[in-house]
Amino acid sequence: NAGVTQTPKFRILKIGQSMTLQCTQDMNHNYMYWYRQDPGMGLKLIYYSVGAGITDKGEVPNGYNVSRSTTEDFPLRLELAAPSQTSVYFCASWDGGLRNEKLFFGSGTQLSVL
Amino acid sequence: AQSVTQPDIHITVSEGASLELRCNYSYGATPYLFWYVQSPGQGLQLLLKYFSGDTLVQGIKGFEAEFKRSQSSFNLRKPSVHWSDAAEYFCAVGANTDKLIFGTGTRLQVFP
Numbered sequence: 001n002a003g004v005t006q007t008p009k010f011r012i013l014k015i016g017q018s019m020t021l022q023c024t025q026d027m028n029h030n031y032m033y034w035y036r037q038d039p040g041m042g043l044k045l046i047y048y049s050v051g052a053g054i055t056d057k058g059e060v061p062n063g064y065n066v067s068r069s070t071t072e073d074f075p076l077r078l079e080l081a082a083p084s085q086t087s088v089y090f091c092a093s094w095d096g097g098l099r100n101e102k103l104f105f106g107s108g109t110q111l112s113v114l
Numbered sequence: 115a116q117s118v119t120q121p122d123i124h125i126t127v128s129e130g131a132s133l134e135l136r137c138n139y140s141y142g143a144t145p146y147l148f149w150y151v152q153s154p155g156q157g158l159q160l161l162l163k164y165f166s167g168d169t170l171v172q173g174i175k176g177f178e179a180e181f182k183r184s185q186s187s188f189n190l191r192k193p194s195v196h197w198s199d200a201a202e203y204f205c206a207v208g209a210n211t212d213k214l215i216f217g218t219g220t221r222l223q224v225f226p
Contacts, residue, residue, distance in 0.1 A: 004157070040123065040219075041218055042118075042204060042218040043204065045214075048213060090157055090158070092158075102160045103150075103214070105157030105158045106157050107155070108155070108156070108157055
């Protein structure tokens with residue numbers, strides 16, 4: 001059981017480039033999330049999804065886009081990379097059940113925009 | 115506004131010493147409270163959670179936390195720290211697991 005898988009683990013982008021951070025989970029979880037983690041700032045929610053075909057903005061959505069065409073996949077798109085998007089990105093999922101109130105996290109993607 | 119405050123950015127303890135990590139929250143309703151741990155280069159792992167009932171909750175790895183409504187606190191404790199406990203610890207609050215608000219984290223360093 002792989003859990004939540006993120007790719008790539010590391011990436012360096014030039015300003016203005018675009019890229020997609022991949023996230024897939026094999027637990028059939030309805031809820032999926034993208035967080036960014038900056039030093040001294042904790043985790044900030046970028047986007048989330050409560051099921052296939054449904055996405056919504058979190059606390060810091062500007063500069064990002066997401067899609068949720070399947071239950072398993074929740075890619076995060078950066079269209080015009082900016083230095084402010086240098087961060088560690090975490091994808092997480094949850095089954096939505098009250099008996100299992102736990103987020104499952106991927107191991108993160110470290111992104112640098114230079 | 116809903117928020118979580120972890121006042122200690124960095125804590126250093128000796129192995130075998132007791133530990134308390136502080137967490138204060140501001141939330142309009144009865145919150146769900148969580149502690150997550152992040153080892154270097156890893157995602158976050160749930161240590162424990164509080165929803166209702168007994169205000170002292172037990173978690174994995176020998177950790178416990180106490181919910182104090184009057185103080186809006188949910189401090190994490192461990193009676194005897196091991197070197198493997200060195201990590202970053204995050205307190206989180208929410209209406210449920212959906213859209214949790216995370217604190218800024220406390221980095222724990224353990225000296226032999």
